[in-house]
Structures are given as structure tokens and as C-alpha cells.
Amino acid sequence: MQLADEWVEYVAATAITAHARTYHMAISRLCEYVDKTLGPQAEAVSLTDQGLFDLLVDWELALPESYAPASTYPSVMAAGLRVLVVRRDDHPDRDVAPDLAKWARGPALLGSGEKKERDEFERQEKRVLVRAAWQSVHATRKRLDEGWAMAEQGQHPDDGSWTSIADLLWGLAREQITPDDIRRRLPPSREWPPDLAAFAAGTDRDPHPQTARLQLARQLFARLYPHTFDLHAFRVLLMDATGYTSEEVTGFGEGQVEFLPKGVRLTLIKNRAGLLRHRAFRDQPAPADRPEPKSEGDEKITVDWPRREVSAVVRQLLDMTTRVRAKAPHVTGTLFVVAAVRGDYTPEFDKWKPQSRNSFSNWLDAAGVEIKGDRHIGRMRKSVKVEKAIVTEGRISDAADDHTEETFAGHYAQGTTLRILSGRTIATAQQHWFDKALNRVDGPTVVSGPEDIDQKLLEGTGLSAQEAEDLIAGQLDMGVSHCKDPYQGPYSRPGELCAVAPLRCLECRNAWILPSNLPQLLLFERHLERLRTVLTPQAFGRLWGQSWVNLRAVLNDRTPEERAQALKHIEAGQAVLDLPLAANTEFDA
Incomplete structure (x- = not known):
């Protein structure tokens, strides 16, 4: 109760919201520990008790047992409880045992948690990932082209039919109808023609009667505008082509794009580090050793080499999001904009916000890409760093061209990168001694x-x-x-x-x-x-x-x-x- 009173007053005084629950967790964990340790005597425990010092120390040291080795929760909870005890000790009318106050003001017994750095994707995984991203872009382009072509063939549903896919697309494309009109005007899903029911179901077997109209509205919107799932592929391609973070490649708008005769210049913003970069990305000429299309008899065999030029990816993204950006003039700081139909049938044109159901991991499953280890997009940047370390033969000063050398060594010098750097160091040392031996x-x-x-x-x-x-x-x-x-x-x-x-x-x-x-x-x-x-x-x-x-x-x-x-x-x-x-x-x- 003493700690709870301090917590309530502290939250009210500081107006904190994000970490308020942490203090509550710390109080609960401490009470559970005291109950388990002291049994029936726990009810009489107070912050004025001299013998509570050892109990608090043992509780703090025992916190990591319930969490993963890299978790920061134990240190955060221990720090929160110390804050409450110090606050109570500072109050003139509230007593705290001297040794408890000394514990609360003393050094922390727990570290902040060991951060486990992610390793890069394997080269084969990265190759498959980039190929899947290009296939996703082509599939999205084909879907949108077919959707707008079908919309051109329709008419207003009042003149045609409210169960015609082409007529519904025509109405939505020209803003003659809204998703809410679809909710009100369409008959029950059991009366839909088979083609409309199959269209609304998508990859599902049958549309659920309760959500069939919402499913249909979302499927229609997906034929006209890119949705959240589609933009994962562009993020993968831009990170692969530029080597910059997810935050940077999704954080530039049309005003930060300048096309050059042979490339593109982007203004990249990294909010976490407060950096503003102007980077030019030149188009790479076709490799001289790239095989030309071969012929077998009269049949041409062509090889689809995916382009990794930044300009090609940006042009595709600009073109694909043109209609969405026209309907979202309030979004100017990013090209990653999507269209969606909310649960209340309200159309939404806004910036890209990958949700849990549309996460990168879900996109990997949908694309059929198998990844070992953590399914995190940040590993793509590390993969590019590994390639850069290979090209620069392990020289940190060259590989860390957009970092300080300390940051590069702390965040990227693991796994393959570390082996390359180590191999470079060993080879340099051996060459030094060999040259010295011979000369x-x-x-x-x-x-x-x-x-x-x-x-x-x-x-x-x-x-x-x-x-x-x-x-x-x-x-x-x-x-x-x-x-x-x-x-x-x-x-x-x-x-x-x-x-x-x-x-x-x-x-x-x-x-x-x-x-x-x-x-x-x-x-x-x-x-x-x-x-x-x-x-x-x-x-x-x-x-x-x-x-x-x-x-x-x-x-x-x-x-x-x-x-x-x-x-x-x-x-x-x-x-x-x-x-x-x-x-x-x-x-x-």
C-alpha cells in the first residue's frame, strides 16, 4: 500500500503514460516475492522495517530469472521501485528505513540487459528475398492494371448491377459510390453470383456472411490501389539497393527525389540519429560477363535479370502510388502510402503503417520465402553491410562509410562481417611478416x-x-x-x-x-x-x-x-x- 500510494502520486505528478505500467509490475513482483519468502509474516512488512534490506537486494538479483538474458525488464523494474522508495524518503511526513533509503539511492545491481545483435541474412536467403520482392512488385502491377482495365469496362451500378465486379470498380474508381454504399446496397452474400462470392473470398474458401461486404470492399480497393502488403517488397528492394535503414528508405517523399541522367538523388532522413543525407545513386551498367539471350532452334531463351538500380525501384514506387498520393495530400514526407477500407466502411488513404497481421514476417510467408533465425527487416541492412565489407576487403574505414567506426564495430561487426574483418587483419599481419622475412x-x-x-x-x-x-x-x-x-x-x-x-x-x-x-x-x-x-x-x-x-x-x-x-x-x-x-x-x- 505504501508503494502503491507513491505510484499513484508519481503518475499524477509526472503525467507519464508509457512507463506507468512498469511501476505497477515492479510493485506486484515485489509483493509476490515477499509473500513467497516470508509467508504469513509478509502482511506486517513495512518500508520502515530495518530487516527489509536483504529482502530487497535478493528480490532485485532474482528478477532476471523470469526473463530472457537480453531483456531490459528486470533493470527497468528495479529502477522504478528505487524511484518510488526515494520519493517516499524525500517526503517529510513519511518514514523509510535508513538502509532501504541507502539501497534505493545506491548503484543498480542489474545491468540494462545484453543487447543481442541480429546477424545478416545468408547470401542465398537474400538472393531469394530480392527475387521474391521483384515478383511481388510485378504481381502488384499486374493486379492494379487489370483492376483499372476492368473498371473502364463497367458503368454506374444503378445503371448496371450492384453485383457486377466491373460496375463496382467503375463506381469506386470514379468516386461515384463509396464502400458504405456497397454495405447498404448489396444483397446478402448468399444471393451473390458465384464470381462475386469468389472475388470477395480471395484466398479464403467462402466469404463469411457477417463480413462478406467488408471483404468485398477491401478486395475491390486492392484492385485499384496498393495496400499494406504490397509495399513490403519496395522496402526490401530499396534497402538492398541503397544499404540504408528501413526508416530512411520509407521516409522520403516526392519532393526529396531528383532524377539524374543516369541515376537518382534522394534526401534521406534518419530521425533517431538526427541525420539528413543527400545521396546520389548511379545506375550501374550491365556487367560485361552477363550472358546474352541464347537461342535453341527458333525459340529465344531470355533471362529475367532483376534490376537493382535505386532509380528503377523509385520510379516503380512513384508510379504505383500516384493515385493514392493524389487522395492523401496531407502525406508529403513519404512515398509509402496505401489505401484501405476500415472496419466502419470508411475509405482511408494514408501513410504506410505495417500492422501485426501485415508484418514483414507475414509477407515472407505469403511470398513463400523461408528465413532462418529472426524474421526482421533490419537484417537486410546488415546483409548489405556484409557485401560492402567483402568489397572493401574488411577495411572498417571504408565499410563504415555512413557510420562512425565505433558504431559500425558495435552494431555490424558480427557474423560474416566479423570473420571478414578478422581474416583481413590476419592476412595483413601475415603478409607483413612474410614481407619482412623476405626483405x-x-x-x-x-x-x-x-x-x-x-x-x-x-x-x-x-x-x-x-x-x-x-x-x-x-x-x-x-x-x-x-x-x-x-x-x-x-x-x-x-x-x-x-x-x-x-x-x-x-x-x-x-x-x-x-x-x-x-x-x-x-x-x-x-x-x-x-x-x-x-x-x-x-x-x-x-x-x-x-x-x-x-x-x-x-x-x-x-x-x-x-x-x-x-x-x-x-x-x-x-x-x-x-x-x-x-x-x-x-x-x-
């Missing part, structure tokens, strides 16, 4: 090319004539590479023969790797692979990380044919890898 000053020099490396070629890379001759003769072969000066190695004293070959040759500036070294490199790769299985990643990276990166860079530069030929040499016993005995001691490390 580092103190690393090996790799000579790739045909097997017949001649002395003149080697001399052109900076070797002396004697060094080039020795390399070709194999006199400087150190196992996995050749060495231009084994007595001046970076790992030994000057003048002494290198003591770490061939284990460190892939990290040495004196090393020269020729195509003939490929079999030994493959054997060395096997050796390092074995070490990776027995050493911790940290130990392997510290001891062999640079050699492994350099080795992978060299091997990745070889063609499959070269690798296959080298494997044949290994299998034939023509290539061996001589390693010092110390190379195996790391197995005990």
Missing part, C-alpha cells in the same frame, strides 16, 4: 626462378664472380641453403666456421636459398613441425619463430609442381637433411 637486411636472400641458375644471374644480385661460381658448384651448400661466407657468420666469431648451420641458416644474412634447396627445405619443415608438437607455443616462438616464418614464406612462393618434384626426390632417397645431434635435445626441454 629483411639480416635475413636470407631467396633466388626464385628456373632450375638453371647461371653465374651471370647470381653476379647481378651482388655476389662476386668467385662467390657465384662456388654457389653454383655446390661448394657452399650448408644443408638447407648456401652460404656466401661460412667464416663470417653472425652467430660465430670472425674467422671461425659457422657452428649453427643449418639450424639458423634461415635467419642468416649470408644465406642464399636457391631452387635446388627445396627438398632440404621440405625436410626441415617436417623437423620444425615435430618440434611444434613437443614444445609450448611460447618456447617454439622464442626459439624457432623467425625461422618458421621465413621458411613458410619461402615455401609459399614455390609452385605446386616444384613442391611435387621435390617430394619425389625425397621419396627416391636423393635428398637428406643432415642435422647435428644437438638438434634433438629440445625434445627433453
Whole structure:
């Protein structure tokens, strides 16, 4: 009762309406929890009780148990109850226990709920969705054209018949009759001719006697004007073609459309972010690889390629809603306008308002499109973002062209987009290390090319004539590479023969790797692979990380044919890898 009094006064003082029910829910949930916890003693509980602190804390922490993980209701209800307790504590004539007031003014124990971001449509789903949208547009166009053509064939129902579809369409098209006239002038549905009964029923088997006239009026209007269901297809096509939100593609009117010689410029408004954008969308030329219509004998085979140009969709939408916009001059901020017949037989020409029975999910069912996961139109925008991320190779600065990078990362970097971004990061890092391995000053020099490396070629890379001759003769072969000066190695004293070959040759500036070294490199790769299985990643990276990166860079530069030929040499016993005995001691490390 104490909390209820505060709630009543708070609602009256603030005049809130939308969230008033939340406070009521919080009070009810708390009372239920206290009743369940204290049993018969609950009746005597008051906000002045010192021992109620632990009970309120337990109640707040238990709230999420009845809701989904991402629900915000628990935190909202807990915050609402805190407001009521604080309000009561602020009143000079109302007592609240000090620890309860401290709880109410303290930090919230619950978060606002983890928001689960929707993933994009699969590419096949999106392709089917766009195709279904175009089919819906064509079907709507055909239905309206047939309806107006039939209306031209009719006459006033008083001169013709009130049970003639053509005459009823004629009267509605010319505003000579109203839906209410249909209600008053038509006979009972049991006396209708079969064609009129079937027309009114639509996809249903038979019109219901109680609603038959209303069904008929709505079916007649649907032959003359687009209805709510029809415009879902245009929203899908505009979101696919522009990549902008549902709010933006349905929020521009005729005054915000400017057709260009090869495209269209739209003024897009995003109310939530307070953004006004002027965007030009150019028509894309036909792809060069698009197959031309083929012929089989005398019969032409044509392929219906749906156009994704924004200008084509906008022109269709403008044309299809012309008559509705003429009857709804009060609607200027959107092209998404529809005609309907209300339950009281009043015709309504107004902006598009998808209702629960005409939702995007219902449109998917009617179009026969199967979608996995959440049936939300917002996933279409994410699908376009994924395509943009693919085109930009995962560069956030390019993919987030209509967002801040933080917003893009928070709302769109999930699912496929996240994998693309991650793959781009990994590929960039690998390329950096590969390039560093091949171009580092103190690393090996790799000579790739045909097997017949001649002395003149080697001399052109900076070797002396004697060094080039020795390399070709194999006199400087150190196992996995050749060495231009084994007595001046970076790992030994000057003048002494290198003591770490061939284990460190892939990290040495004196090393020269020729195509003939490929079999030994493959054997060395096997050796390092074995070490990776027995050493911790940290130990392997510290001891062999640079050699492994350099080795992978060299091997990745070889063609499959070269690798296959080298494997044949290994299998034939023509290539061996001589390693010092110390190379195996790391197995005990």
C-alpha cells in the first residue's frame, strides 16, 4: 500500500503514460516475492522495517530469472521501485528505513540487459528475398492494371448491377459510390453470383456472411490501389539497393527525389540519429560477363535479370502510388502510402503503417520465402553491410562509410562481417611478416626462378664472380641453403666456421636459398613441425619463430609442381637433411 500510494502520486505528478505500467509490475513482483519468502509474516512488512534490506537486494538479483538474458525488464523494474522508495524518503511526513533509503539511492545491481545483435541474412536467403520482392512488385502491377482495365469496362451500378465486379470498380474508381454504399446496397452474400462470392473470398474458401461486404470492399480497393502488403517488397528492394535503414528508405517523399541522367538523388532522413543525407545513386551498367539471350532452334531463351538500380525501384514506387498520393495530400514526407477500407466502411488513404497481421514476417510467408533465425527487416541492412565489407576487403574505414567506426564495430561487426574483418587483419599481419622475412637486411636472400641458375644471374644480385661460381658448384651448400661466407657468420666469431648451420641458416644474412634447396627445405619443415608438437607455443616462438616464418614464406612462393618434384626426390632417397645431434635435445626441454 505504501508503494502503491507513491505510484499513484508519481503518475499524477509526472503525467507519464508509457512507463506507468512498469511501476505497477515492479510493485506486484515485489509483493509476490515477499509473500513467497516470508509467508504469513509478509502482511506486517513495512518500508520502515530495518530487516527489509536483504529482502530487497535478493528480490532485485532474482528478477532476471523470469526473463530472457537480453531483456531490459528486470533493470527497468528495479529502477522504478528505487524511484518510488526515494520519493517516499524525500517526503517529510513519511518514514523509510535508513538502509532501504541507502539501497534505493545506491548503484543498480542489474545491468540494462545484453543487447543481442541480429546477424545478416545468408547470401542465398537474400538472393531469394530480392527475387521474391521483384515478383511481388510485378504481381502488384499486374493486379492494379487489370483492376483499372476492368473498371473502364463497367458503368454506374444503378445503371448496371450492384453485383457486377466491373460496375463496382467503375463506381469506386470514379468516386461515384463509396464502400458504405456497397454495405447498404448489396444483397446478402448468399444471393451473390458465384464470381462475386469468389472475388470477395480471395484466398479464403467462402466469404463469411457477417463480413462478406467488408471483404468485398477491401478486395475491390486492392484492385485499384496498393495496400499494406504490397509495399513490403519496395522496402526490401530499396534497402538492398541503397544499404540504408528501413526508416530512411520509407521516409522520403516526392519532393526529396531528383532524377539524374543516369541515376537518382534522394534526401534521406534518419530521425533517431538526427541525420539528413543527400545521396546520389548511379545506375550501374550491365556487367560485361552477363550472358546474352541464347537461342535453341527458333525459340529465344531470355533471362529475367532483376534490376537493382535505386532509380528503377523509385520510379516503380512513384508510379504505383500516384493515385493514392493524389487522395492523401496531407502525406508529403513519404512515398509509402496505401489505401484501405476500415472496419466502419470508411475509405482511408494514408501513410504506410505495417500492422501485426501485415508484418514483414507475414509477407515472407505469403511470398513463400523461408528465413532462418529472426524474421526482421533490419537484417537486410546488415546483409548489405556484409557485401560492402567483402568489397572493401574488411577495411572498417571504408565499410563504415555512413557510420562512425565505433558504431559500425558495435552494431555490424558480427557474423560474416566479423570473420571478414578478422581474416583481413590476419592476412595483413601475415603478409607483413612474410614481407619482412623476405626483405629483411639480416635475413636470407631467396633466388626464385628456373632450375638453371647461371653465374651471370647470381653476379647481378651482388655476389662476386668467385662467390657465384662456388654457389653454383655446390661448394657452399650448408644443408638447407648456401652460404656466401661460412667464416663470417653472425652467430660465430670472425674467422671461425659457422657452428649453427643449418639450424639458423634461415635467419642468416649470408644465406642464399636457391631452387635446388627445396627438398632440404621440405625436410626441415617436417623437423620444425615435430618440434611444434613437443614444445609450448611460447618456447617454439622464442626459439624457432623467425625461422618458421621465413621458411613458410619461402615455401609459399614455390609452385605446386616444384613442391611435387621435390617430394619425389625425397621419396627416391636423393635428398637428406643432415642435422647435428644437438638438434634433438629440445625434445627433453
